[in-house]
Structures are given as C-alpha cells and as structure tokens.
Amino acid sequence: PENLQNAVIAVEDKDFRSEPGINVKRTIAAALNEFTGNALLGSKQGASTLEQQLVKNLTGDSEQDVLRKVREIFRALGLCNRYSKETILEAYLNTIPLTGIVCGMEAGANEYFGKHVEDLTLAECATLASITKNPTKYNPATNPEELIKRRNHVLYEMYTQGYITEAEFNAAKAETVTLTEKTSTTEN
Numbered sequence: 001p002e003n004l005q006n007a008v009i010a011v012e013d014k015d016f017r018s019e020p021g022i023n024v025k026r027t028i029a030a031a032l033n034e035f036t037g038n039a040l041l042g043s044k045q046g047a048s049t050l051e052q053q054l055v056k057n058l059t060g061d062s063e064q065d066v067l068r069k070v071r072e073i074f075r076a077l078g079l080c081n082r083y084s085k086e087t088i089l090e091a092y093l094n095t096i097p098l099t100g101i102v103c104g105m106e107a108g109a110n111e112y113f114g115k116h117v118e119d120l121t122l123a124e125c126a127t128l129a130s131i132t133k134n135p136t137k138y139n140p141a142t143n144p145e146e147l148i149k150r151r152n153h154v155l156y157e158m159y160t161q162g163y164i165t166e167a168e169f170n171a172a173k174a175e176t177v178t179l180t181e182k183t184s185t186t187e188n
Contacts, residue, residue, distance in 0.1 A: 003125040003158075006158055008089075011129055021081075052075075055079065056072060057095045094106070097132075100135075108128045122172040123172040140177060151177070
C-alpha cells in the first residue's frame with residue numbers, strides 16, 4: 001500500500017524518488033565522518049539509500065570495509081539505470097528482514113497482524129517500517145514500548161514530509177498495536 005511505501009521512504013531514504021541510487025552528499029559526509037570522527041550534517045547518519053540496502057540484502061555482502069561500499073555504490077547505480085523506482089521499492093519491501101526468519105512486508109503483515117499487506121492501517125504500515133531499522137530493538141513481541149516510540153517517529157516523519165495530514169498523524173499515533181495471536185495446533 002501507498003502508506004507502507006511512504007512510511008519506508010520517509011524514514012529510510014526521503015530522497016529516494018529523486019536520487020540516482022546514491023546520495024552523494026550523505027555518502028561524502030559519511031566517509032568524512034569515518035575519517036574524522038565528527039558528525040557532519042548534524043548526525044553520524046548512514047549514507048545508504050534504499051537501492052544500496054537492497055543490494056546488501058540481495059548479495060549478502062556485509063563486509064565492513066571501504067571496498068564493499070564502493071561495490072555497493074556501483075551496484076546501486078546499476079540498479080537505477082536498469083529498473084524503475086517502483087520495481088526497486090517493491091523488491092526492497094519484499095526482501096527487507098524483519099524479526100527472526102520473517103522477511104518482506106507481506107510476511108510481516110501476516111506474522112504480526114494476521115492480514116495481507118494491502119489491508120494494513122496507516123499505523124500498522126508505520127509499525128512495519130519501524131521494525132526494519134533494528135529488528136531486535138523494535139521487535140513487537142519483546143520490545144513493544146520501543147516499537148511504539150519508533151512507530152510514532154515514523155508517523156511524524158510522514159507528517160512533516162507531507163505524506164499524511166495532521167489528523168491522520170494523530171489518529172494513527174493513538175492507534176493501539178494489536179498483534180495477532182499465534183496458536184499451535186497438533187494433530188493426533
């Protein structure tokens with residue numbers, strides 16, 4: 001759903017629709033942060049775009065070195081030259097790891113809310129987008145308070161970036177996160 005797409009973009013890569021697969025300004029700032037230890041651009045934020053995160057998810061290339069970042073940059077540029085932003089976003093949403101063995105937003109919607117992704121509320125979309133930053137810290141079953149804080153931050157970003165109205169922001173923020181009950185059945 002559009003709310004899920006917008007939630008992920010708002011919190012992960014607000015320039016997704018206009019950048020060429022990399023964010024040059026953030027990449028340079030992140031590189032300088034590494035070498036100087038300073039927080040340029042106001043924070044020690046990561047420079048990875050959704051395309052770069054997708055490359056990492058698909059390749060499993062997670063070495064912590066400069067060469068991996070260079071490979072990732074060139075692969076992300078290649079993705080943008082070959083595929084539409086819609087295709088890249090769909091692939092990202094279908095492969096992003098959530099908690100445990102749950103990967104992809106459809107699987108997350110089913111696991112946590114017992115419904116298909118297209119049936120999610122705005123608050124549920126923001127909840128799923130929240131988990132992706134740190135699946136352990138924002139695990140809905142084990143850290144619900146942290147998850148709610150993060151969900152509200154995602155909703156705030158959506159509001160300030162113009163994806164939702166103030167009324168939608170307030171209504172979604174007030175919504176309780178209700179997880180589906182998992183029951184196990186045994187056959188004799």
